[in-house]
Amino acid sequence: MLAVGAVSVMAVFGGFSMTGSAVATEQNSPQIFTATYTDSDGVEPPAILLGPNGEKPTEWGVAVIPADVTGPIISPMTTKSVGGGTWSYEVGTDGINKACSSKYIHPSKKHSATAVIGSKADKVIKEKDIWANAYATAGLKFTCETYWGVY
Numbered sequence: 001m002l003a004v005g006a007v008s009v010m011a012v013f014g015g016f017s018m019t020g021s022a023v024a025t026e027q028n029s030p031q032i033f034t035a036t037y038t039d040s041d042g043v044e045p046p047a048i049l050l051g052p053n054g055e056k057p058t059e060w061g062v063a064v065i066p067a068d069v070t071g072p073i074i075s076p077m078t079t080k081s082v083g084g085g086t087w088s089y090e091v092g093t094d095g096i097n098k099a100c101s102s103k104y105i106h107p108s109k110k111h112s113a114t115a116v117i118g119s120k121a122d123k124v125i126k127e128k129d130i131w132a133n134a135y136a137t138a139g140l141k142f143t144c145e146t147y148w149g150v151y
Helices: none
Strands: 002-004 021-025 032-039 059-065 073-082 085-093 098-106 109-119 119-126 134-137 144-150
Touching: 059 073, 059 085, 085 109, 085 144, 098 144
Parallel strands: 109 134
Antiparallel strands: 002 021, 021 032, 032 059, 059 144, 073 085, 085 098, 098 109, 098 134, 109 119, 109 144, 119 134
16 A cells, blocks of 8 residues: 555546545556545545535545556456445446446445446445446547545
8 A cells, every 4th residue: 555645646647636635556557547535634525526516425445447457347246335334336347448346335324336448437325335336438549537425
C-alpha cells in the first residue's frame, strides 16, 4: 500500500482530478489507480457521487483504469473491504466496447456504486444491506472510473 499526500490524476489519466490526502494502492497492473477517502480528508468527492438531495458521501473510493490498458479482461473482478462494506469492480471488452462495472454493499448505511466511461455514467444508490450495481459501456479508447460511496 502506498500512502499519497496529494493526489492529482488528471495529468496521468486526463479528465479526473483530485487533490488532498488519500491512500492509494497499485493493483495487478501499475497502470490502475485506486484511492479511498473520508470526509475528514478534506477532499471533495466528484459531483457524480452526490446523493439525490445533494448529500456528500462520508467515505468513498475510486479505481481508475486508463484507456491504454488492453486485453479481453482488462481488470479482472477485484473485491475489497472498504468503508465498512464490500466493493467489487472490473473492466472488460468485447473487442468493440469497453464495459465498466462497480458493485458495493454496506450492512448498515445507505451507499452507492458508480461506473463512468466516456460520456456514459451509471450511479446506483441503495439502502443498507442491498447491493448497488452500476454498469456502463463505451468505446475502447475511454478511461474507466469506478466508485463506491457511503452516505
